[in-house]
Amino acid sequence: MLTAPAADLVLEPWLGTEVRCYPGRVRTIVEALDRAVRLFPDRVALEVPEGDVTYAELAELVEGAAERLAEEGLRPGDRLAVCLPNGLDIVVAIWACARAGLVFVGLSTRLQPPQWAYMLRHSGASLALGALEFLDGVQWAAAEAGMPEPAARPVGDHLTGRRRPWKGESIPFPSEDDVYGVIYTSGTTGRPKASQLAHRGTMHSATAYVRTLNLTGDDRTAIVFPLFYVTGHVAQVTPMMLVGGTCLPVHDVVARELVRLMGERRITYLMVVPSLWPLLLRRPEFRWPDLAHVQIGAFGGSPVPLSTITALRERMPQLRLYDAYGLTETHSPATCLLDAEFRRKPGSVGRPLPCADVRVVDDDGHDVAVGEAGELWIRGPMVTPGYFGDPEATAAAITDGWLHTGDLARLDDEGYVYILDRKKDMISRGGFKVYSVELEYTLVSHPDIAEAAVLGVPDKLAYEAVAAYVVPAAGRRVDASTVQTWVAQNMADYAVPRFVRVVDTIRRNRTGKIDKIGLRAELMAELEASGRRGAP
Numbered sequence: 001m002l003t004a005p006a007a008d009l010v011l012e013p014w015l016g017t018e019v020r021c022y023p024g025r026v027r028t029i030v031e032a033l034d035r036a037v038r039l040f041p042d043r044v045a046l047e048v049p050e051g052d053v054t055y056a057e058l059a060e061l062v063e064g065a066a067e068r069l070a071e072e073g074l075r076p077g078d079r080l081a082v083c084l085p086n087g088l089d090i091v092v093a094i095w096a097c098a099r100a101g102l103v104f105v106g107l108s109t110r111l112q113p114p115q116w117a118y119m120l121r122h123s124g125a126s127l128a129l130g131a132l133e134f135l136d137g138v139q140w141a142a143a144e145a146g147m148p149e150p151a152a153r154p155v156g157d158h159l160t161g162r163r164r165p166w167k168g169e170s171i172p173f174p175s176e177d178d179v180y181g182v183i184y185t186s187g188t189t190g191r192p193k194a195s196q197l198a199h200r201g202t203m204h205s206a207t208a209y210v211r212t213l214n215l216t217g218d219d220r221t222a223i224v225f226p227l228f229y230v231t232g233h234v235a236q237v238t239p240m241m242l243v244g245g246t247c248l249p250v251h252d253v254v255a256r257e258l259v260r261l262m263g264e265r266r267i268t269y270l271m272v273v274p275s276l277w278p279l280l281l282r283r284p285e286f287r288w289p290d291l292a293h294v295q296i297g298a299f300g301g302s303p304v305p306l307s308t309i310t311a312l313r314e315r316m317p318q319l320r321l322y323d324a325y326g327l328t329e330t331h332s333p334a335t336c337l338l339d340a341e342f343r344r345k346p347g348s349v350g351r352p353l354p355c356a357d358v359r360v361v362d363d364d365g366h367d368v369a370v371g372e373a374g375e376l377w378i379r380g381p382m383v384t385p386g387y388f389g390d391p392e393a394t395a396a397a398i399t400d401g402w403l404h405t406g407d408l409a410r411l412d413d414e415g416y417v418y419i420l421d422r423k424k425d426m427i428s429r430g431g432f433k434v435y436s437v438e439l440e441y442t443l444v445s446h447p448d449i450a451e452a453a454v455l456g457v458p459d460k461l462a463y464e465a466v467a468a469y470v471v472p473a474a475g476r477r478v479d480a481s482t483v484q485t486w487v488a489q490n491m492a493d494y495a496v497p498r499f500v501r502v503v504d505t506i507r508r509n510r511t512g513k514i515d516k517i518g519l520r521a522e523l524m525a526e527l528e529a530s531g532r533r534g535a536p
Contacts, residue, residue, distance in 0.1 A: 008022075008023065009021060009022065009023070009354060009355065010023045012381070014200065014380075014381050014383070014401060015383060015385065015398060015400075015401040016400055016401055017379065017400055017401035019355065019357075019379060019380050019381050019401065020354070020355045020357075020380065020381075021204065021355060021381050022204060022207050022354075022355065025203055025204070025207055026203055026207075026242060027173075027176040027199060027200070027203060028098065028173055028174050028175075028176050028178075028180075028199035028203065029094075029095060029098050029180065029199060029202055029203070029238055029241075030095070030098050030099050030173050030174060030199075031173050032203070032206070032238060032241045032242055033055070033058065033059055033062065033095055033241060034059070034166070034168050034169070034173070035241075035242075036055040036059075036241050036242075036244060037055055037056055037059045037166055037168075039244065040055060040217065040244035041054060041055055041056035042054050042055075042056065043055055043217065043244045043245075043246070044246045045057075045058045045240070045241070045246065045247065046058065046088060046091060046246070046247050046248070046249065047246060047247070047248045047265065048087055048088045048248075048249060049087070050088055050160075053088060055241070055244070056166070057163070058091070058092070058095075059166035060163035060164060060165065060166055061088075061092050061159075061160055061163055062092055062095045062096050062099050062166075063099065063163070063164040063165065063166050063167060064160075064161070064162035064163045064164040065092050065093070065096035065099075065158070065159045065160070065162075066096045066099040066100040067162070067164055068157075068158055068159075068161065068162060069096060069097075069100055069102065069127075069158070070100060072127060072158070073126070074100065074102055074126055074127060075101075076100065076101030076102065077101065077102070077103065078102050078103070078126040078127075079102065079103045079104075079105050079123045079124055079125040079126060079182075080093065080097055080102050080103070080104060080105065080125065080126070080127055080128075080129070081105040081106075081107055081119070081120055081123065081125040081127070081128040081129070082104070082105070082106060082107065082128070082129045082130070082155070082228070083107035083108075083109060083116065083128070083129070083130040083131065083134045083137075083138050083228075084109070084129070084130070084131050084134075084155060084227075084228070085109055085131060085226075085251050086223055086226060086227050086232070086249035086250060086251050087249050087251065088160055088249075089131075089155055089159045089160055090106075090227045090228065090249075091227065091233070091237060091247075091249070092159045092160055093129070093159050094180075094181065094227070094233055094237075096159065097180055097181065098174060098180040098181075098199070099171070101174060101178070102180075103123075103179060103180060103181060103182060103388075104180060104181035104182070104197075105119065105120075105123045105125055105181070105182055105194075106181070106183060106184075106226075106227070106228025106229065107119060107120075107128070107130075107134075107138070107228065108184075108226065108228055108229070108492065109131075109134060109226065109228070110226075110432070110492040110493060110494065111491065111492050112137070112488075112489060112490050112491060112492070113137040113138070113140045113141045113144070114141070114144070114490050115192075115490070115491065115492075116137065116138060116141035117140075117141040117142075117144035117145045118145075118191065118192070119184050119192070119194075120141055120142055120145035120147060121144075121145035121146065122194065122388075122389060123182060123194060123388065123389075124389075125145075125147065125151075126151070127151055127152075127153070128141075128142050128147065128151060128152040128153070129152075129153060129154070129155040129158055129159070130152065130153075130154065130155060131154075131155055132154055135152075135154050138152045139152040174199060175199070176198070176199045176200045176203065177198055177199070177200055177385070178198065178199055179196045179197060179198050179385065179388075180197055180198070180199060181196070181197035182194040182195065182196050182197065182388045183195050183197065183228070183229060183230055183328050185327075185328045185329070185433070191438070191441075192438070193387045193390055193393050194387055194388035194389065194390070195328045195329050195384050195387060195388075196384050196385050196386055196387065196388050197230070197331065197384070198331075198384070198385050200381050201330070201331035201381060201382045201383065201384060202233075202234050202238060202331050203238070204331070204355055204380070204381045204382050205234050205235070205238075205326075205330075205331040205332045205333055205382050206234060206235075206238035206239045206241075206242060207239075207242070208333055208353045208354065208355065208382075209234075209235050209239040209332075209333065210239045210242050210243060211354075212322065212333075212336055212338075212353065213239075213269070213296050213298065213320075213322060215239055215240070215242075215243050215245060215269065215296075216243055216245070217243045217244035217245055218245070218268070219240065219243065219245040219246075219268045219269045219296070220245060220246045220247075220248065220265065220266055220267050220268050220269065221236045221240060221245065221246070221247055221248070221267065221268070221269040221270070221271065222248045222250050222258065222261055222262065222265070222267045222270065223236050223237070223247055223248065223249045223250055223271075224250045224253045224258065224270075224271070224272055224273075224276070225271065225273075225431075227249065229328070230328045230331060230332050231271060231332055232249075234331050234332045235271050235298070235324075235332050235333070236269075236271055245269075248261065248265055248267070253276070255276065255279040255280050255282065255283055255286075256283060258276075258280070259280060259283045259285050259286045259291075260285075262286075262291055262294055263285070263290060263291060266293050267293070267294055268293055268294060268295050268296060269295070269296040269298075270294060270296065270297050270298065271298045271299070272297070272298075272299050272431075273299065273301055273302075273430060273431025273432075274299050274300075274301060274302050274304045274308075274431065274463065275302070275430045275431055275461050275462045275463055276299075276431075277299070277304060277308050277312060278308060278460070278461055279461070281308070281311050281312070281315060286315060286316070287315050287316065288315065288316050288317055288318055291316065292318055294316065294318070294319060295318060295319065295320060296319070296320055296322070297312065297316070297319045297320065297321050297322070298321075298322040298323075298324055299321075299322070299323060299324070300323060300324040300325055300326065300333075300349070301428060301431045302428040302431070302463040302464075304323065306342075306346050309321065309342050320339040321339050321342060322336055322337065322338060322339060323336065323337040323342075323348075323349055323350060324336045324337075324349075324350075325349035325350065325417065325419065326382075327403075327405060328384075329383065329384040329397070329403055329405075330356075330378055330380075330382045330383055330384070330403065331382045331384070332382075333353055333382070334352060334353060334356045334358065334378045334380070334382065335349050335350045335351060335352050335353060335356065335358065335417050336349075336350045336351075336353060337349055337350030337351075337416075338350065341416075345412075345416050347418055348412075348416040348417060348418050349417050349418070349419055350416060350417065351414075351415050351416055351417065352378075352415070352417070353380075355380045355381055355382065356378060356379070356380040356382065357378070357379040357380060358376060358377065358378055358379075358411070358417060359376070359377040359379075359402065360372070360373070360374040360375070360376055360377075360409055360410060360411050361374050361375055361377055362374050362375075363375075365399065370410075370411055370412065370413050371410055371411070371412065371413070372410060373408055373409070373410050373420055374408065374409070374410070375404060375405065375406065375407065375408060375409070375423060376405045376407045376408070376409035376417065376419070377399075377402040377403060377404055377405065378402070378403045378405060379401045379402045379403065383398065383401065383403045384398075384403070386398065406423045406426075407419050407420075407423060408420045408423050425437065425454075425455070425516065427454070427455070427456035427464050427466055428456070428463050428464050429456075429459075429462050429463070429464055429465070429466060429494045429495075430461070430462035430463065430494060432492065432494040434454075434456075434466055434492075434494065434495045436453075436454040436455065436516075437454075438491075439452075439454045439466070439468070439487065439491065439495055439497075440452045440453065440454050442486070442487060442490050442491055442495075443468060443470060443483065443486070443487070445490075446478075446482070446483075446486050447473065447476075448472055448473050448476035448477070448478050448482065449470050449471070449472065449473060449476075449478060449483075450471045450472060450473040450474070451470065451471040451506055452468060452469065452470045452471070452506075453468070453469040453506050453514045453516065453519060454466065454467070454468050454469075454497070455467050455516045455519055455520050455523075456520075457499065457520060457523055457524055457527065458524075459498075465498040465499065466494075466495060466496070466497045466498055466499075467497055467498065467499040467500075467501070467520075467523055468483060468497040468499070468500050468501070469501045469503055469506050469519060470483055470500065470501070470502055470503070471502075471503060471504065471505060471506060472502065478502055479500075479502065480500035480502070483497060483500045484496050484497060484500065499523060499527075501523070506519070507519060507522075
């Protein structure tokens, strides 16, 4: 087990064990907003198309939205589902839920109505709000989930239509152990799991970002991660709230426009998916000294080649790089590779953050020797309290406060973590996660497909491309177009396989399991021969 230094930390109970915590911390995201109103009310919290929004104005919008949601009949503990792009509405939704004691349920705008229907049904959402471009799908999903009409509505003025004076602590703040949101993250059963967000986890992660990245009130960050996932509001909005910085939510991520935004809006802090770096480097205007104000470049989710790091050093020598490793279940970061460590520890995701403990264990949960591969386990206040509505999955994933990440890793003799593989066959596609079993489940739900195997193959820009082997049902015919169209209709666009092979049988190993190692080798050999491997 590796334990980070604990110079200024205190032990507190969490998930049946004691974990190291920041003393004197801001304890909830509601308290974080209240503190911002008291310390820097007139600083700009958000720059959005509607105009600049100060922290005082954001608090008034949050208070107004909480009041409006209560008028709609929502009570503490109820779930509010939203399907919204990055912008003012979704930020207000998250904080209004926390203020009113509701649970925020983010519906990814990249998914399809059948997936939304499952999430609405599973979460027991009382109300679903959708942007106009997603409203038809959200309403269909609500009906499919059995929600009474009109439980799915246009977002309209529900969230930003009224302002009320911020009442501070006259309305009691939530407990730091309260759950204020759930984020659906796919599991091995073919159905997504709802990882719960607790204030304790978010505030420890946000505090870790402030300390590790040395954020200040002068920082300005462009939010390219969707705010219905964990990174945008935990790694960017909440840390900025703690220091009085400014956030610029980005709706559509296009490298050319992002570079323009960096220059015009004086962005200082970037948090991106690794696959965005090569796209930015293709832009000649992405360079020092034009963008000398861009000081922080954080990323995570998949490895970045040393050649890309070298190119970033040459083009943007002032940029401090950070590789953060974490999961939805850890409220974002658990380890971080610091700027000065990249050359000495290539391929590592760094050492554990101050409140995190990590272990690498064998299949029996015993620590393996330094340098040996095993499953990475994480313990700390950032670990989720569990999966909503799924005690069995929670019990399987968390043992005595230790989260089983499902990632294969090793530790070196200095405590640096190296992620080696994905124990659950997860495919990393441009920063998005595609789970093989979930995609296989979708494929075999097609009436013409009897069997399916899904795997990832290397891709230059997106790290991995999705490949699928399918066996047609008896007497049926299937082609690549059938497969890709079916996936596009039922899953996110990034899950659509680039490579489809229709076969009579899928090769298996001697134990009867699908031989994905052999399938991957077979496909890569085919792509090498055709000159297509790693093609963008």
